[in-house]
Amino acid sequence: QVQLVESGGGLVQDGGSLRLSCAVAGRTFRILSMAWSRQAPGKEREFVAGISWSTDVTTYADSAKGRFTISRDSAGNAVYLQMNNLKPEDTAVYYCKATIMGRTTDYWGQGTQVTVSS
Numbered sequence: 001q002v003q004l005v006e007s008g009g010g011l012v013q014d015g016g017s018l019r020l021s022c023a024v025a026g027r028t029f030r031i032l033s034m035a036w037s038r039q040a041p042g043k044e045r046e047f048v049a050g051i052s053w054s055t056d057v058t059t060y061a062d063s064a065k066g067r068f069t070i071s072r073d074s075a076g077n078a079v080y081l082q083m084n085n086l087k088p089e090d091t092a093v094y095y096c097k098a099t100i101m102g103r104t105t106d107y108w109g110q111g112t113q114v115t116v117s118s
Contacts, residue, residue, distance in 0.1 A: 036050075
């Protein structure tokens with residue numbers, strides 16, 4: 001199993017920055033990739049950014065390109081999402097996700113709330 005715990009959310013003004021963290025524990029050697037997704041009230045959960053655990057290749061949703069950066073620590077114990085120039089439309093619960101070798105379902109964290117005020 002893999003355990004994921006997000007932190008770092010909060011209230012920030014339009015144009016501000018936040019850094020989300022996702023602590024990773026358990027059988028981390030089976031992780032293929034990690035990603036951040038978000039879900040705003042009344043909307044479906046959407047992909048924000050992802051990173052390959054073996055190559056560090058990153059991918060971003062168009063809404064995140066140029067503003068958000070996903071990264072991980074070298075030990076593979078955490079993944080981060082640096083969010084700059086935040087906008088009110090970025091308000092959502094942000095979730096960390098792990099895609100695991102040999103599993104058809106992903107692991108999810110409990111989420112962390114990000115609120116951007118205008």
